[in-house]
Amino acid sequence: MFVFRYPIALVIIFFIPLAVFILLRKRSDPTFTFPSRELVEDLKPTLRVRLKHSPVFLRATALMLLVLALARPQTVMEGTKTISEGVDIVLALDTSTSMLAEDFTLRGSRINRFDLVREVVKEFIQKRKDDRIGMVAFAARAYTVCPLTTDYGWLNENLDRVSVGMIEDGTAIGSAVASSCNRLRTSKTKSKIIILLTDGVNNAGTISPVMAAEAAKSLGIKIYTICVGRKGLSPYPFRDAYGRKVYQNIPIEIDEEVLKRIAAITGGKYYLASDSETLRRIYDDINKLERSVIEHFEYKEYKELFYYFLIPGLILILLEILLANTVFMRVP
Secondary structure, three states, X not given: OEEEOOHHHHHHHHHHHHHHHHHHHHOOXXXXXXXXXXXXXXXXXXXXXXXXXXXXXXXXXHHHHHHHHHOOEEEEEEEEEEEEEOOEEEEEEEOOHHHHOOOEEEOXXXXXXXXXXXXXXXXXXXXOOOOEEEEEEEOOOEEEEEEEEOOHHHHHHHHHHOOOOOOOOOOOHHHHHHHHHHHHOOOOOOOEEEEEEEOOOOXXXXXXXXXXXXXXXXXXXXXXXXXXXXXXXXXXXXXOOOOOEEEEEEEEOOOHHHHHHHHHHHOOOEEEEOOHHHHHHHHHHHHHHOOOEEEEEEEEEEEEOOHHHHHHHHHHHHHXXXXXOOOOOOOO
């Protein structure tokens, strides 16, 4: 980037051509009177005569260069130093078989709970910047799908590999919270959160959800709990004797009280997602609540270029003085 430190000085340049024009008009050349025109008709002007005005133009050019040097041309090397403190997030996803209930619709088609969650979670990941995100899947027990990482592409690849039924059936909410806390235990960031999504009641594992929440609180971890699905009967897919997909309404229990208590203990928030749009809004809400803190430090480094104009300008002035007092010296 090229700039002038004192651009107002450039105004002087516009007056230099005017000064040259006035000077040349006032300047008169010496003349001699000859008795006959025939004596000088065949005489041609010499190179010295042709270049008689060159000292004026040399001085004008030198003045322009000096004015450019006075304006202090500079190149600017800009830089931005960004110091960002991201949020460490662990996504704890329920993979129990109840997540296969198809009580949601997406783009006009019926979809099961887990497939919808997978799509919404990907959208959430895409919106995060400078955050480390990890993932825990749980059913009757919990395991780490992906440790904390900023490689969101790899995170999505691991998410695609998660499926319902990959862990023995059950819902170990306490184990999921404990495993997520273990991922965040050594984190040095100020903001550490767990987003726990489930559709059932804690019925597996040896760790109480409330006890796990207390442990999270002691580690400075905030938990957002999301209960996905509707209360009461939900359409669940089966295969009949002919291999056709059929649905049967089955009761699926939801323990909202425990999820609310987990969120309250850690200073988080509880959400109920009964449809696809609500689930999206929940993740958008969490995305707005837990933003990364990014500080920008801008600096500008200047490189002076005035000497590229000053030195040639001084050389031209010396050359003009030399020529004006030798080759182009005028004798009144």
